[in-house]
Amino acid sequence: MSKFHDRVRPHLESLLEPGEELRGFVAATHQGMFKGRMVAVAATDRRLIVLPLDRKIEPKDEPISIPPERIADAKAGDVSGGWWTPTSEIMDRAAARLQIKTTDGEKLKLMMMRGTGPGPLGELGGGEAQQDGIEALSAWLSGLDERP
16 A cells, blocks of 8 residues: 555544545545645545545545535546646656546546556656555445436
């Protein structure tokens, strides 16, 4: 497991409700208007948790809890967003983008490394623990399609 995952797991586990299961989490960048900040994005069996972190990988602000009924729209894709640049193909293989809009109008734009893959970017991107978190997040988002 990566240093990031070892340090963040206890903080996320402390946010779980009784009986709630942490299925996986990823390191991501939450992009705002003029800045980005590091966050952990966790998928549980009940909700997404977005935990803002400081440079020392410690919780910085209040976590954002997003149950399925609070999601108005979610889009996942490559970081290039379809724009071609000389490096877009490389970056799209190494990283992903997730945009979430909540029912109360909050918008989250999250960028994350995919974790594994060919070449040195795989391990630098968080390795197997990050890949496991991406898979848990993908499974959680796929469940949104099954909502009534």
